[in-house]
Amino acid sequence: MIETFINIILFAxxxxxxxxxxxxxxxxxxxxxxGVFSLLSALLFVTLDAVDVAFTxxxxxxxxxxxxxxxxxxxxxxxxxxxxxxxxxxFIVVAVTGAALVYGTLDMPSFGDPNAPAxxxxxxxxxxxxxxxxxxxxxxTSILASYRGYDTLGETAVVFTAGIGVLVLLSGLxxxxxxxxxxxxx
Amino acid sequence: MHHHHIILRVVTKMLVGTIILFAFYVQFHGxxxxxxxxxxxxxxxxxxxxxxxxxxxxxxxxVFPAWVVHKLVALGVLVYAGTGxxxxxxxxxxxxxxxxxxxxxxxxxxxxxLAVELGVGITVTGVMVAIYYAFAGRPxxxxxxxx
Numbered sequence: 001m002i003e004t005f006i007n008i009i010l011f012a013x014x015x016x017x018x019x020x021x022x023x024x025x026x027x028x029x030x031x032x033x034x035g036v037f038s039l040l041s042a043l044l045f046v047t048l049d050a051v052d053v054a055f056t057x058x059x060x061x062x063x064x065x066x067x068x069x070x071x072x073x074x075x076x077x078x079x080x081x082x083x084x085x086x087x088x089x090x091f092i093v094v095a096v097t098g099a100a101l102v103y104g105t106l107d108m109p110s111f112g113d114p115n116a117p118a119x120x121x122x123x124x125x126x127x128x129x130x131x132x133x134x135x136x137x138x139x140x141t142s143i144l145a146s147y148r149g150y151d152t153l154g155e156t157a158v159v160f161t162a163g164i165g166v167l168v169l170l171s172g173l174x175x176x177x178x179x180x181x182x183x184x185x186x
Numbered sequence: 187m188h189h190h191h192i193i194l195r196v197v198t199k200m201l202v203g204t205i206i207l208f209a210f211y212v213q214f215h216g217x218x219x220x221x222x223x224x225x226x227x228x229x230x231x232x233x234x235x236x237x238x239x240x241x242x243x244x245x246x247x248x249v250f251p252a253w254v255v256h257k258l259v260a261l262g263v264l265v266y267a268g269t270g271x272x273x274x275x276x277x278x279x280x281x282x283x284x285x286x287x288x289x290x291x292x293x294x295x296x297x298x299x300l301a302v303e304l305g306v307g308i309t310v311t312g313v314m315v316a317i318y319y320a321f322a323g324r325p326x327x328x329x330x331x332x333x
Contacts, residue, residue: 051220055212059228064314067235071321135292136217136299144222145299149281153266155224156306160263163313167256170320 006047014040025080031069038062052140122147191240198240205233213307217296223303227262227310235318243322255315262309269301 017037021030038061045054109116126143134142144152213226238246270281278285283298 052222052225055220055225056228059225059232063232064228064235064318067239068317068321071318071324075321075324133292134295134299136296138217138219140220141216141222141299141303142295145302146283146295149270149283149298149302152302152306153270153281156263156266156309159313160259160309163259163309163316166317166320167259170324 003047007044010040010044010047027073027078027080031066031073034069035062035066038065194240198236202233202237205229205236209233213303214300216303217299223306224310227307228314230307230311231314231318234315238318238322243319247319250315252316252319255312255319258308258312259316262305262307262312264305265308266302266305269298269305273298
């Protein structure tokens with residue numbers, strides 16, 4: 001009962017934050033509100049007992065992303081450009097996409113359904129084997145690092161690739177090296 | 187420039203050590219509590235990013251030079267992939283951590299998980315700090331009033 005109440009409050013605040021993000025022109029406020037949005041989603045993950053995900057969302061979504069968005073604002077502009085065209089067509093596109101997504105959820109198993117495909121595949125095996133095979137109390141860690149070690153290696157490679165991509169695009173390593181050499185010459 | 191934001195500077199100096207300690211806790215206690223390499227890496231990076239924001243990019247680069255950061259980005263993936271190669275050299279499957287202690291496979295699992303989580307943490311720390319350096323190093327320094 002109380003959980004339903006908390007969920008309703010959190011979702012209402014999520015929607016309000018999203019509406020405020022759409023309305024505000026000052027990008028600084030938008031970035032701060034997106035941090036708030038991340039923290040609210042982290043709270044939702046906590047109510048779902050997904051503490052690891054909530055932890056990541058709070059650290060990455062509310063922490064790092066906010067800093068990086070502020071860095072982007074510093075590189076570009078502080079205020080949003082005024083829209084010149086009417087928002088009618090974008091609104092239709094968004095409404096249709098949203099309706100399609102809601103229609104898609106109708107086929108999904110309801111929340112916490114023990115017969116959902118996700119609960120019937122390899123999940124029970126991992127939950128049962130985690131203590132005997134791996135002897136790690138946090139099942140999330142044993143699945144992430146051991147049962148699904150290949151996937152996590154792939155994720156690490158994705159993070160690595162993203163980092164290299166940003167470095168190549170933004171940091172201008174070659175230019176900085178040239179500047180350093182010039183300083184040494186001077 | 188070095189005379190304003192005195193409260194921020196003092197609080198930051200007090201917090202940075204605690205944040206790094208917490209990152210290590212999340213990293214090495216991930217077997218028992220929420221957390222692991224991804225979260226720990228982000229928290230570790232946040233310590234340096236906070237330092238960079240308050241004391242300036244150049245000070246942060248003195249503490250944690252950019253070339254070290256760039257090496258860490260690759261080192262973490264190598265640690266992770268190297269763990270798999272090590273288990274292969276011991277005659278097991280790739281990333282089968284039982285190889286590290288054949289008599290007690292679950293102990294071997296503990297070592298393997300420790301190693302790969304460390305790899306994840308190193309790469310995530312490196313990437314986050316590198317991205318921050320890349321963003322913060324681009325624009326001319328901005329005056330406080332502009333915000």
